[in-house]
Amino acid sequence: MISWLAAAIGVAALFGLNVGSFLNVVIWRLPRGGSLSDPTWSYCPQCKHRLGALDLAPVLSFLALRARCRYCRSPISWRYPAIEMLTGLLFAAVAWRFAGAEDFSAAADIFFECLFLATLICVFFIDLEHFVIPDGLNVLGLLIGLAHWAVISWWVGRFHPLRSALAGAAGYAAVIYGIGLLAYVVIVGVGAKRGALRAGWNYLRENAADWAWIAVYYLGAMIPPLRRLAEPPPPLEGASAAEIEADEDEGGMGGGDGKLAAAIGANLLFPLWLHSLYYAVLIGVVQGVAALFIKRRRLGERTAIPFGPAMVGGALIALFIGHPLWDWYVRHYWPLTAGPPAPAGLAEKNIKSF
Ligand SMILES: [Zn+2]
Numbered sequence: 001m002i003s004w005l006a007a008a009i010g011v012a013a014l015f016g017l018n019v020g021s022f023l024n025v026v027i028w029r030l031p032r033g034g035s036l037s038d039p040t041w042s043y044c045p046q047c048k049h050r051l052g053a054l055d056l057a058p059v060l061s062f063l064a065l066r067a068r069c070r071y072c073r074s075p076i077s078w079r080y081p082a083i084e085m086l087t088g089l090l091f092a093a094v095a096w097r098f099a100g101a102e103d104f105s106a107a108a109d110i111f112f113e114c115l116f117l118a119t120l121i122c123v124f125f126i127d128l129e130h131f132v133i134p135d136g137l138n139v140l141g142l143l144i145g146l147a148h149w150a151v152i153s154w155w156v157g158r159f160h161p162l163r164s165a166l167a168g169a170a171g172y173a174a175v176i177y178g179i180g181l182l183a184y185v186v187i188v189g190v191g192a193k194r195g196a197l198r199a200g201w202n203y204l205r206e207n208a209a210d211w212a213w214i215a216v217y218y219l220g221a222m223i224p225p226l227r228r229l230a231e232p233p234p235p236l237e238g239a240s241a242a243e244i245e246a247d248e249d250e251g252g253m254g255g256g257d258g259k260l261a262a263a264i265g266a267n268l269l270f271p272l273w274l275h276s277l278y279y280a281v282l283i284g285v286v287q288g289v290a291a292l293f294i295k296r297r298r299l300g301e302r303t304a305i306p307f308g309p310a311m312v313g314g315a316l317i318a319l320f321i322g323h324p325l326w327d328w329y330v331r332h333y334w335p336l337t338a339g340p341p342a343p344a345g346l347a348e349k350n351i352k353s354f
Pocket of ligand 1: 044045046047048049069070071072073074
């Protein structure tokens with residue numbers, strides 16, 4: 001007999017493999033200024049030949065074609081099947097982690113966490129390669145979190161979950177912008193002698209303007225009269241790594257990290273977003289030390305290290321094992337303060353903690 005849990009994991013894994021195939025398209029097209037719907041079909045980036053259903057079967061087509069395009073024989077990056085398998089694995093892990101409750105809230109948790117993870121996978125690979133996080137992905141992540149907890153709020157008939165999502169978005173973003181502000185004041189204001197107060201004011205003004213633009217631009221997608229108020233963003237195409245890096249040097253910790261923090265906070269809620277920041281900093285330190293050793297040989301003139309991938313890694317750790325890790329830590333180091341073990345479901349946990 002197949003249990004509900006095994007069925008949920010299997011369906012999620014198969015679904016994830018196919019979603020991963022779509023994420024490959026997003027990761028390729030978004031930073032290159034391409035539209036996701038034009039063309040609606042997938043094509044080989046080398047010869048532009050339209051790909052058929054057989055060329056698009058996740059992982060299998062890569063193996064069957066022996067990592068070469070069927071039409072021009074140019075090599076296909078191992079990253080495509082890797083992202084498909086990663087998405088399948090993560091979706092299966094979400095089902096395994098959140099299928100416990102066997103009710104509507106578990107189904108909602110699985111659905112929204114999968115959407116959230118799909119967004120994070122795109123953020124991870126785009127930031128790693130291009131040193132930038134497209135605003136659309138951060139806004140999407142934020143909306144997914146708010147929608148998730150709005151649905152759970154409706155299900156339990158209480159406002160608390162949605163309020164926690166709003167607080168999580170504001171809380172995590174405030175911490176990241178706070179760190180960014182401090183770094184900017186120290187590096188630009190004091191280090192480059194431009195005046196600490198003026199530097200701080202510039203940082204806050206630019207990031208506030210950024211959020212105002214986002215609000216108007218994305219509302220404009222739904223309310224046409226607003227469209228004239230916000231210029232579309234310049235395409236990332238053409239901006240070299242060096243240019244983006246120069247921009248980062250000007251702006252300190254990229255505003256993209258603050259926006260990503262809002263998205264992660266809205267999904268994970270407190271205290272998990274705080275746990276995720278802790279793991280992100282650990283990953284960032286490892287990244288920094290590793291970069292010290294491999295920078296000269298492999299990264300060339302790139303000196304900036306994107307923090308987005310570390311934030312994504314921290315969010316994944318917090319989402320899947322944040323609570324068990326925290327329980328273990330408390331029992332190990334402060335045994336007298338340890339409470340009862342945490343409930344399994346995310347929604348259940350959120351409801352019980354208020
Ligand atoms: Zn080709």
